[in-house]
Amino acid sequence: MVIPxxxxxxADENPAALEAARAAAxxxxxxxxxxxxxxxxxxKGVAVSHRAVIDFIDDFITRFGFGPDERIANQAPFDFDVSVKDIYGALATGSTLVVVxxxxxxxxxxxxEYLQGRDITNMTWAVAALCLITxxxxxxxxxxxxxxxxxxSGEVMPISHLRAWMAHVPQATFVNLYGPTEITCNCLYHVVDPAREYPDGLPLGVPFAHREILLVDGEGHAVTQPGVEGEILVRGDSLALGYVANPAKTAEVFCQNPLHNRFPDRVYRTGDLAAFDKAGELFYRGRIDNQIKHQGHRIELEEVxxxxEGVPGVQRCRCVYDHDKQRLIAFYEGEAEARAIRDHVLQTLPIFMLPSKIxxxxxxxxxxxxxxxRRALLEKSRExxxxxxxxxxxxxxxxGQP
Structure with missing residues (x-):
């Protein structure tokens, strides 16, 4: 039933009906x-339970030291799950939520000026919002x-944008968060080390409490070797209930742990690719649905x-693939010249991964x-x-030519 x-x-309040609803909750x-x-x-409508939110928020506020004196700058709209940390974090600590x-x-x-004037202490923002400012x-x-x-969270944070923020807000702790809506906000976090160079980008980090991260190949076998990509699976109490009125999709991605069949053990298949490095840290490698086949080679758009983004003068880059014309196209923000970018990446990328247009x-x-x-970028390239x-x-x- 849907009630506007x-x-x-x-409607008039019905105390008896309210009490009955509370008793059955x-x-x-x-x-x-x-x-x-x-x-x-x-x-897809992701239904999340009270248990999942409480489980996550309790650990989130404790782990990062939120207190009742926080002034939380809410950037994300309330229908975006980044705002869940703001809303329920403020409720859990009795702190102030400032809706920007x-x-x-x-x-x-x-x-x-707005953030300064309201004595903001915490910013849990989407990467795109932070990048917009820089x-x-x-x-x-x-x-x-x-x-x-x-x-x-939300996307990979370009290191150049991160460095700009860290230089201007040196007293703050910066944290990379990872996790889709379906696992209730985030399942991994990495506290940025100001002294570390991060030549391979930011790692995804370590799990929040009551979560386990699995990496599996296309056959459902565990991936543990450095450099080998696998899909990220998440298990634990934080998993969403499923998709509203979509049992087929729910069963597809909220499924039995492929590593065993001894008892019911639900996991969520994120569709995200990752790989361990030699030190055992986990790094994001892109979306399964952003993996393309070009000139006979499999390519992750995020790798390009x-x-x-490693080229001086490039702040941010996103690639798209035009399947109709079989070509890879890169869009970038920054002051670098396209020819200089092409010359630079030719030293690091194989020729089949070089975009036909930059x-x-x-x-x-x-x-x-x-x-x-990315779909809007593809449409822009076609236009x-x-x-x-x-x-x-x-x-x-x-x-006068024909």
Whole structure:
């Protein structure tokens, strides 16, 4: 049954019915349903239980030392799971939740003044939001002296943007968070070491309490060897209940642990690829659905992204693959010249991974939930190609060519 909020507010309170509902409630009941951003094109309603949220938030606030004096700057909309940490973290500690006006994210100077004026102590933000500020030079000449921690998630954080934030907010602890909506916010975290170079990017880190991370190959076997990619699976009480009115998809990804069949042991298949390094740290390697086959080779788009982001003058890069034209296209933010980028990455990437086009872009298009929208980039490349084709046709007509 779906009841609109307006109808609920207009109804008379029924104390007996409320008491009966409370008496029948369990910690396995849903506390909210969040719809994914739809990376595969069809958003899914993820139902999360009271137990999962309490289990995560209790560990989250304890692990990072949240107290009642926190002033939490809420960047994410309430229908995006990054906000779950803000909302329930504030409720659990009795601290203050400061909802940042959406319009300020197009005015970095005013946004910084807003954060300073409200004595913000905590920023749990999407990577795209942090990158937007550094891309627009919003940190220059600004101080956020009261900020104790900056936690980020949603995408891979480009090291150049991270360094800019760390330079301007040196007193803060920076934490890389990983985890999809389906496992209740996050399952892994890595506290950034200011003295470490991170030549391979940020590791995903170690698990939060009551979570286990498994890495398996396409046959469901455990992956433990350094450098070998596998899919990330998550087990523990934090798993969502499943997808609303979608039992087939729920059964597909919330499934039995493939490493044994001795008893029911539910895991969530994230669709994310990762690999251990020689030191045993886990590194994100991209999405299974971002793995393409080009010129007979399997390529993860994120691997090309990382290579281009290692070029001086490139702040952020996202690649797309045009299946119709069988070509790889890179979009980047920064001051570097496309030819210089091509020359640089030729030293590190095999020729089959070199994008056929490397295009500058003022700002990455974002999904509703603040992640870079690769589909919009692909559409932008197709529009640009159509415009070039039209210009060539007009030039031929002008010159009287057939």
């Amino acid at each position: 909020v307006a109808q609920l507010l207009a 369990t910690d396995a009941d849903p506390v909210y349903v969040l719809f994914t951003s739809g990376s595969t094109g069809v958003p 006006p959406r319009a300020l994210f197009s005015a970095p100077a005013a946004l910084m 891309s627009l030079h919003g940190l220059e000449g600004q101080q956020l002296a009261g900020v104790r921690r900056v936690l980020f 992204d990382r290579a281009l 295009l500058p872009i003022e700002a990455m298009p974002l999904t509703k939930n603040g992640k870079v929208d 640009a190609a159509a415009a070039r084709k039209a210009r060539l046709a007009r030039n031929r007509e002008t010159k």
